[in-house]
Amino acid sequence: MPWSLTIGRVFGSEIRIHLTFLLLLLWIGVSAYQSGGQAAAIEGIAFIVAIFACVVAHELGHALAARRYGIATPDITLLPIGGVARLERMPERPREEIVVALAGPAVNVVIAAVLFLALGARFDAASIEALDNPAAGFLARIATVNVFLVLFNLIPAFPMDGGRVLRALLAMHYDRATATRYAARAGQVLAFGFGFWGLTTGNVFLVFIAVFVYLAAAGESYQVGVEDAGRTVSASEAMITRFETLGPQATLANAAEALIRTTQHEFPVVDGAGQLRGILTQKALIQALARTGRETPVVEVMVRDVPTIRENAALSFAMKKMREHDAPALGVVDRDGRLVAYITPENIAEYMMLAKAGGLGRLRPTPQAGPFDPPRRG
Template sequence: MTSVKIFSVSGIPIELDFSFLLLMLFIYILAYLGFLSVNLAVLITLVFVTVVIHELAHSYVALRFGVKIKSILLLPIGGVSRMEEIPRIPRQEFMISIAGPLTNILMALITAVPLLFGLKGAAASFAGDFLAVNLLLAIFNLIPAFPMDGGRILRAILAARLNYIRATRIASNLGKIIAVLMAVTGLFYNFFLILIGFFIYIGAEQEYQATLISSLLEGVRVADVMTENPVTLHPHMTVKEALDVMFREKHMGYPVTEAGELRGIVTFHDISDASRDLRVEDVMTGDVVTVRDDEEVTGALEKMNRLQLGRLPVMRDGKLTGIISRTDIVRTLNLMNKKTE
């Protein structure tokens, strides 16, 4: 567990990452020791409050479109709404994405009211800083590059006229160009721009890859991709016998079965350094993670990524019917991607 829930808003849990808690503690220690003004510490705290409101705006609109929100997580670099995949209906994605920046602009306008009516002194200075922070957050998030809201807004506009994957590719490539320009500018003016550029470049590539995978694999079932009737090993086989099978079949992992029942799974990594006289049951993984053959491939891939697994046995009515690996999924993606080019 790396985060803690502090409260909920409209059923949406607000969580703080432990690194965020450490950052806030550090800021207030500096303020207590006199290295930082109390006003600045409070302003930094309010910045993160505006980030929460920004993410809540996204989440509220997403809920209206039926998107489930798991939580909002506050990190030192900002906030993240943990929601299901944003709808691919351009109008819905546009509304969800623009809600955050518009909320920041609205908060800036509200803050401007007392300034226009003559607010003076420290209060006016503080309000001016808060107004500026909201405007900067809005402008930054409207940069037309993933993972900022502007990248999603641009994709939504393009997707109204183009194929969704192509719209994502254009928005992603534009984001990479902006990232490179930021990094080059940072070399001469501010090192922080290099970090932002790097963040944007990685975010743009990840968004494109995630969209490509989810789009190409949409509706594809595990049964369409898996290797049927996989080669299996018996739990009483020796490691030497298992290695002979692996070198002959040239696969890296094998289900272990006995009397037609799945007992475990063993990989080359499991047995490569094991004594050749040991049995497969001595080195196999007995607590096997499986998938059903009627599940979507995207779900199987998510499970592999989350658990850092290279392959999953495929079951049907409690019986082993196949095995699916990352290689199978990548091969399928490459074939389907060529069809779209």
């Protein structure tokens, strides 16, 4: 996720902090300092850090459960509204998805139980009312927060864990796309409820949560719908067949000229045999020009180990490969391993929009003989 800083690695997953989370800590610290001095500021920051330590544990619960089914979790990112564990893919078997979804709240149940039973924390009306009172017991407040994390995450609506459980239960009777659509609608209804509550009470944070929940639910529904549609379409339907390439000897100056001359945002780097060596993205090009200059070879800047597929592969398989490798593009090769086309997430989105609009019968381009027009620079 952009604007994130890596602070460590746990169980094979990078732990990242989004810059907005650091801003939250700064805001908490300044507010507490103004009202109660240095001690209050330290206590306020410590309380937020403790909460998000519980959030990290929650996300690690998902990650460890997913690992059981052979699904890696490349990273976990802390945001002001919680944590996000990026799984390589979601389990497609309903029972596996239920286990992964419930593993996170189960961790919070364990934390709360330990605080209540072993350390003597209390959960009652007084502890709930004192949740934002620094004078109340620190452990009792943390225990109460974990109870709220469990209850909130078990709400049966996307993107909460309860929404994934709901989707898994529905998937036992409907196809995955339909089950996702129902769970996403529940999430959007919940978002409207949060938004109305926030507007009527003047709580900006609730409105912020409402926007996040609505967009996350819509995004999940769209992503699953695209993947479902991609199972019946070959990669050849969405691949880019007219593009310029760069040779291994090309410099950033050559790439900059190609960027101006074309509408491409990424340039495959291929050798003399037509083998894909990497992908140079527009972002990497601009950053490297400012950092190292025009004469830098593109091979020092390009994304290496770009996954490749054959053009008769399903489009859903192409999307899965890009997601698993976190790649900006995917090469399409012939039987001899020579690059003949490539696919980007943006091109897939454009293809899906055209398919939905019914325009592909008129607009689908005729496949070209090869990608090397005009000749590559190098």
